[in-house]
Amino acid sequence: MNKNIRHELIHVFLFESGLGENSQWAQNEEMVDWFARQFPKLLKAFQAVSAI
Template identity: 60%
Template sequence: MQIEILGTEYSIERKKISDDILLEKKDGYCDSTTKSIVTCMLKPEYGSSVDVEPEEKRILRHEIIHGFLYESGLDANSNWGTDEELVDWIALQFPKMLKVFQEAKCI
C-alpha cells in the first residue's frame, strides 16, 4: 500500500517478525530514509480470543504520525518531535478526536 504524507509517498508493509529483524524489538517503525512504514503482524496468544486488529491499527497510526513529524521537520527540530509518549497519545486518541470533529461538522 502507498500513502502520501505531506506530499511524500510512503509505502506501508505488514511483516512477520521472522521476516524483519527490526521487528524483534518493536511492533513497527517508520524509516524516513526509505520512506517506508513497517508494522508487525500480531497474533493472539495461544488459546486467546483477543482481537489484535485494534492494536495493529494503533501501531500503524503511531508510525504514520512519526512520518508526519519527520516530513514536517519536527523530529529533528524540536525536543518533542520524537517523543514516543506523545506519538502514542496521538495514535490512541485520534479516533476519538476524529469522531468529535465529525459530530461537530468541523472536518
C-alpha cells in the same frame, strides 16, 4: 495493529513537517503514542462538529 500503524504515520507527518529533527517533543514516544491512541476519539469529535 491499527494503533501501531497510526503511531508510525504520526511519526511520518512529524518528520515530514520538519518537527522530527527540530523538536524534542516530536521524538517523544509517549507523545506520539498518545496521539495514536486518541486519534479515533479526536476524529469522531471533529466529525461531530463538522470540522472535517
